Amino acid sequence: MHAFVEPLMVLLVLVNLGLLSVRRMAWCIRLAGVQGALLGLAILALAPGAEPEPHVWYLAAAVLAIKALAFPMFLRRTMRTLHLRAWVEPYIGYGLSLLAGLAALLFSLWLGSRLAIPGLHLPPLLFPAAFTAFFGGLTMLVSRKKALTQVVGFLAMENGIFLFGAPTLAWGSTWMELAVLLDVLVAVFVMGIVVHRIDRTFDSIDVGLFCSLRD
């Protein structure tokens, strides 16, 4: 299993950068799903020992079911029912977004080399893979006009954090991670409901229209 860790991390970094540069909403959602699938596989690959223990299998299955299947399906359905325009509609250009992602990559490589713990062997590319997802999600969250893209950004952020925590699964049970997953599941559904409401009230899900509350 461990042999797959490095290729998975490289793929994750590429997907994270891809998320920042795709122009079509549909691809944005698809890539977030791929990110979730890679996360599920990474949980298995990072598990200690030759064969992952049952609780790691359950968690990986839950991650795959929720992040790789349920969320993309839910977001695609939202996109269809709201008849959204096909494009991501960023505030800042795609080039600049990608540049932000690359900056995050460099920063995380530097951070990973600084924060070493004696005796703890984290895969060398874990930091870049996790933190490009985190910062990339954050960039999407603040630089995209559509409320739905913000949800995808939140998901990418959360995927990054989850990946960063994946090696800690080696010591202990997974009930906490499952609870976190459940919380995120509910959060995305609540956000989805609010996105529907925003569309019905404003006839658009452009958060740039949110300008009535200020001092």
Next chain:
Amino acid sequence: MLIESLVILPLAAGGAALLTRPHGPRRLLLLVAALAHLGLVLACWAGPVEPAWGGTLDLDAAGRLFLTIASVLFAAAAAYAQSYLKQEDPGLRSDFQEGLAFANAPERVFTACLLFFLAAMTLVAAARHLGLLWVGVEATTLASAPLIYFHRHRRSLEATWKYLIICSVGIALALLGNILLSYALFDPGSGIPPMDLDAVLARAAGAHPAWLKAAFACVLVGYGTKAGLAPMHSWLPDAHSESPSLVSALLSGALLNCALLGVLRLFAVCVAAGLGDFARELLVAFGLTSMGVAAAFILGQGDFKRLLAYSSVEHMGIITLGIGLGGGAAFGSMLHLAGHSLAKAMLFMLAGNILAAFHTKSAHDVHGAVRALPVTGPLWVAGFLAIVGCPPFSLFVSEYAIAAGALSSGRIGVAAAFLLLLGVVFVGMATPVLRMAQGPTPPGMAEARPEPALAVLPALALGCGVLVLGLWLPAPLAATMREAATIFGGAL
């Protein structure tokens, strides 16, 4: 059994509220559940409580204090809701600010979410496991978002979205902080300990300092976002001004505390790890920043619900500052926490009454509140005196303790800034609040309107609470506050 029932009771009552169609029984259910919860919480004061769920749920002094505040406020809000919900028209109404038609969310959903919100806050207060604490804080966000969107118009929708997104990002950051903490506790022999608070505290001394510092910074910014600390407070004035007044009261008086508890739990870990000075400096900095930002926005604030919201930012800053100063100031913080919650919830409920009578949130358009609303008006002034820390209200005592703590530890600059900002806020709040209270009533408005008892009695009760806490602190409460202050590093 006691602690489980504290979580399960509001959950079950919320489920039942969803299924109850007639308004009368459902409103009664809300009140009964709130009072039952309060009764159970008071029973926790009788003696040691048995931990539940394998020790993940337990009430220490801090948990008991935070839980009691939340439960008292919820009971008051549930009583207030009885008259509030009766006055709310079920059909389409015109929004007095923009003139657009809107309807309310179904009352069933609203009531159920209120009760789920209480369950989530109980979970946060009683959690002895940092992961469970995180789950609880996230659950409070999800349960309270529909509450903010009770009046279904554009502004509340905007506030709900900002609240959901900003707080979710904040809480995600806190999750990152928790993961950093678990790495910080890594030990080659035994690996990473469970995130049980006791296990974490026991291992803290051997933690890796750089990782622990990073963890605390993430948790402080993460939960601090939800606790309304500046500069991460931007969701707070919007959410507080657009939600129904009883929800604003709960958000401000109970939810902010719960989020702050998350920060303080990790602060205790830092103290145990010998990084207390680093963490204290951060708390002092965030505390003073929050007070400064709030003071700037309070001056000249034209919307009286936003005024109260910024005042909450200020008070969360004061509490954070007191904890950061440690010693007697930490005790002052615990007293301040209780006093602020009671006074702010009272003020938000009264603001709801004023809003219902005057149909405006503009502090410039309201005047003659004392004449028009013979109970709400005078209480509004009393609440103002309480919140700005006039004697004999308890906020005076706690602010005095925090200032004295700053002076006795030789932090003259901090004490001076603290007192100066309190003075600025006093002036900034006095102008609109007193203008609203005094003068003739607006033309066409009847003087001395009758007010429903349940619209004013909860606020009156909370006001009496702040007054009593200022004059006489019951011995068990004082002991609990002292113990809580000790948990958060304030050796007395």
